[in-house]
Amino acid sequence: MSQKLVPPPGMLEHLRKFDANAAWANAHLSDLLRHLGKFVAVDRGRIIGVADSEEKLRKELAKHADAYVTFVYPPDLAWVL
């Protein structure tokens, strides 16, 4: 195991909220797919923003620090990383 790092204050709580938003988005894929090719923001069980640009969306959501923002990819896209 590597050296023990001290997390920034409040990080754990914020990560939990962000993770809950990511889980909601994952469980509501059909809602996200209505916005194919766009960036979507999710917070507290709803989609709170949609935009063509992530930068624009994040500016609009300055008060939603724990929102989960994702690009909506085509579901049939083949991935080779």
Add this chain to the structure above:
Amino acid sequence: MGRIPLRFNEMKRHFSLTAGIALGRPGMGPNASLGTWLRNEFIFDTGTTTTSIAEEVAERLGVDVEKLALVDVGGVTGVAKRPFLPEVDIWFLGDDFQGVRLSGVVVLRILREKRREQKSGVRQERIVRLPALNLLGLDAVEALGARVTFDFKKKAGWIEW
């Protein structure tokens, strides 16, 4: 003993996880302070040896990406020079809140793809821009001294040690 759950991402059909990311070293740009950190989703990629972050994430950390040193990165389309951000801290959300310092991460550029389309009888070509991904690589698992389990039947996975 600790365990970090991996979520099966239904859209990308990858295993992903939530992590916090912060700079481990100052001086990466005028706005890059040590206190700055971001929440992020990482795709866990067993084909990645060096954890990688999207250019947009590096910029939000205040990093001047253009001033970073370039390293050779091998991928499915060949070898290319990519910016390398040294000393990055990543915290994982699991039953034990565990952080590791990586020696550095590769910064991935926005993906661009040319698409040809037929519109009103006119052939058009447009550039489609897709955001780069955050890829959690095997270096992070090694730093944790962990093992990884994928359960495709349950669509679940774990990094545990």
